[in-house]
Amino acid sequence: MTAVLPGAFTDALTRHGDRVAVTDPDTSLSYAELAARARAAADRLATYDVAGRPLRVGLYATNSTDYVVAYLAALYAGAVPFLADSAFGPFELSRIAEDCGLDLLIHAPDAAVEQVTEELLADADEFGSLKVSRVRRTDAPPPPLLPDTEVCRFTSGSTGRPNCIEFSGPAVLAAARNWARGTGLSAEDRIACLAALSNGLAFNTSLLAAFLPGASLHLSRGLPTASRIVRLLESTGATRLVAFPALYESIVRRSSTGGFTGVRAAISSGAPLRDSVREEFTRLTGVPVHNYYGVAEAGPLTYAVDGDGGGLGTPLPGVEVIADEQGIRVRSESMGSRYLNAPGVFEERVDDQGRYRTGDQGHLLDGVLHLTGRTGRLVNVGGRKIDPIEITEVLREAAGVLDAVAFEAENQHGDTVLAAVVAVEPGLTAQLLRTHCSAVLPSFKVPWVFHLVDEIPVNSIGKPSVERLRRLLADARSN
Amino acid sequence: MDNSSLHTKILDLAIAAGDGSFTSRELAEAGYSLRAVSFSSLSYMRLIDSIENELGVYLDPEVDAEHYETIDSVAALVVASGVGADA
Numbered sequence: 001m002t003a004v005l006p007g008a009f010t011d012a013l014t015r016h017g018d019r020v021a022v023t024d025p026d027t028s029l030s031y032a033e034l035a036a037r038a039r040a041a042a043d044r045l046a047t048y049d050v051a052g053r054p055l056r057v058g059l060y061a062t063n064s065t066d067y068v069v070a071y072l073a074a075l076y077a078g079a080v081p082f083l084a085d086s087a088f089g090p091f092e093l094s095r096i097a098e099d100c101g102l103d104l105l106i107h108a109p110d111a112a113v114e115q116v117t118e119e120l121l122a123d124a125d126e127f128g129s130l131k132v133s134r135v136r137r138t139d140a141p142p143p144p145l146l147p148d149t150e151v152c153r154f155t156s157g158s159t160g161r162p163n164c165i166e167f168s169g170p171a172v173l174a175a176a177r178n179w180a181r182g183t184g185l186s187a188e189d190r191i192a193c194l195a196a197l198s199n200g201l202a203f204n205t206s207l208l209a210a211f212l213p214g215a216s217l218h219l220s221r222g223l224p225t226a227s228r229i230v231r232l233l234e235s236t237g238a239t240r241l242v243a244f245p246a247l248y249e250s251i252v253r254r255s256s257t258g259g260f261t262g263v264r265a266a267i268s269s270g271a272p273l274r275d276s277v278r279e280e281f282t283r284l285t286g287v288p289v290h291n292y293y294g295v296a297e298a299g300p301l302t303y304a305v306d307g308d309g310g311g312l313g314t315p316l317p318g319v320e321v322i323a324d325e326q327g328i329r330v331r332s333e334s335m336g337s338r339y340l341n342a343p344g345v346f347e348e349r350v351d352d353q354g355r356y357r358t359g360d361q362g363h364l365l366d367g368v369l370h371l372t373g374r375t376g377r378l379v380n381v382g383g384r385k386i387d388p389i390e391i392t393e394v395l396r397e398a399a400g401v402l403d404a405v406a407f408e409a410e411n412q413h414g415d416t417v418l419a420a421v422v423a424v425e426p427g428l429t430a431q432l433l434r435t436h437c438s439a440v441l442p443s444f445k446v447p448w449v450f451h452l453v454d455e456i457p458v459n460s461i462g463k464p465s466v467e468r469l470r471r472l473l474a475d476a477r478s479n
Numbered sequence: 480m481d482n483s484s485l486h487t488k489i490l491d492l493a494i495a496a497g498d499g500s501f502t503s504r505e506l507a508e509a510g511y512s513l514r515a516v517s518f519s520s521l522s523y524m525r526l527i528d529s530i531e532n533e534l535g536v537y538l539d540p541e542v543d544a545e546h547y548e549t550i551d552s553v554a555a556l557v558v559a560s561g562v563g564a565d566a
Contacts, residue, residue: 223523223524223527225524225528225531226528227527227537246521250524250528253525253529253532254528254532382521411498412498412499429508430501430505431505431509431516434515434516434517435515437517438517443519443520444519446517448500448519449499449500
């Protein structure tokens with residue numbers, strides 16, 4: 001089957017040759033330079049080819065021009081890139097490598113990849129500051145990919161095993177085209193992207209979507225604090241800001257206003273942005289915040305054109321949204337195909353009309369989507385979905401733990417967090433539990449707070465009483 | 480501000496940035512190691528913002544990542560930026 005994405009990128013990079021394509025604090029690449037570097041890196045990848053099937057290349061790094069080069073190189077080499085969240089720890093990375101049959105891993109020099117790699121390929125200079133390592137082989141053959149799969153991305157999963165979503169080339173291209181069309185992205189746009197390119201928000205709004213019309217993509221590194229963002233905006237003259245709610249909160253905390261003169265739109269996704277933060281951000285900067293709703297499995301779905309904070313906007317081109325008693329179901333041109341490493345799970349979430357059950361609840365008002373909650377048990381913490389059952393099981397494995405319950409709670413700002421109430425033997429401390437969790441979970445899955453008790457409170461049928469657990473937590477905090 | 484006051488100030492800001500996820504006692508038990516109490520990236524953002532707001536020092540976590548592991552090392556970073564310790 002002929003791949004779609006290499007041609008789409010080649011066409012875009014050729015059309016916009018001398019324009020700036022992508023920058024980071026150290027490097028600026030025009031479209032022509034990006035094409036040349038990606039081709040050279042693709043030639044290098046081709047020398048590592050495996051017989052009889054496309055090479056599987058894991059990308060495990062933070063944003064940089066080198067990251068974009070590596071992504072394009074994998075596509076140009078006929079390989080399948082697997083975009084792993086750099087916040088995944090060694091535990092999850094090893095599962096990804098094993099589950100997905102990765103052949104190579106492209107990573108930062110100081111990334112903790114020893115568990116999954118066996119050889120650093122020293123001749124791969126074409127990848128700039130990133131390194132290429134051969135992944136340790138296992139006896140099991142790699143699970144077969146669908147014939148039209150061109151990119152794989154991950155959700156955080158619910159069993160400690162990130163779910164690997166297979167995307168066809170046409171789905172990735174449709175996501176980019178529909179986003180560019182639906183949001184009016186043009187060659188004059190300069191996108192400051194503070195979200196990780198492995199994440200759906202950035203992947204769908206700022207990578208191919210930026211390159212199709214000839215816009216430029218500007219990347220930052222490290223924590224997106226307000227001062228860092230202002231510097232990025234000032235140095236790039238950005239017209240769009242793509243970020244998570246935490247960044248908008250940082251700008252409001254710092255009362256930062258510099259750099260926003262040219263910004264026409266700020267886009268927020270992941271976790272809900274509090275109205276007070278949205279209003280204060282717009283008051284400080286004069287820039288409207290446009291909500292975006294998307295799910296990893298179905299791509300970008302809605303966009304709030306007016307940015308007035310009233311809901312998540314209307315469906316993007318090619319997207320159908322149903323909101324009823326079954327929750328929010330969607331059908332889009334950018335749907336994933338399945339989970340490579342969880343057979344049947346994705347398919348179970350698709351109804352007989354081909355609509356994906358998002359797990360969110362909400363309603364459409366005059367065509368505008370409003371979220372009201374979730375139908376499932378997953379907790380959305382800062383845009384990442386976490387299964388409390390997984391965390392509960394990890395806690396129960398700790399020495400000295402008698403029982404545990406992890407559940408959704410709110411911090412003092414009203415943000416959703418994961419809390420844990422744990423019944424323990426004498427001597428076990430919250431710090432020991434935190435250390436236990438940190439050893440086997442990525443940092444974003446470690447509960448925000450641990451409350452230790454002698455016994456988990458239960459309701460009349462013997463199940464943990466979440467209401468009483470929340471009260472326990474509230475009492476502990478007020479004391 | 481002397482060293483002790485600065486340490487206390489950074490400690491208070493870190494506790495606030497942690498948003499209740501750990502107590503000052505837990506932090507003390509962890510040897511004032513922010514890493515040991517799983518200080519999250521959101522908490523680091525809050526801490527850096529509050530240091531900039533209250534002490535007027537911009538800290539770049541990427542450039543100085545190794546200095547963010549303990550309260551003492553953060554305080555040292557603030558001192559190195561020309562603010563604080565006069566004793």
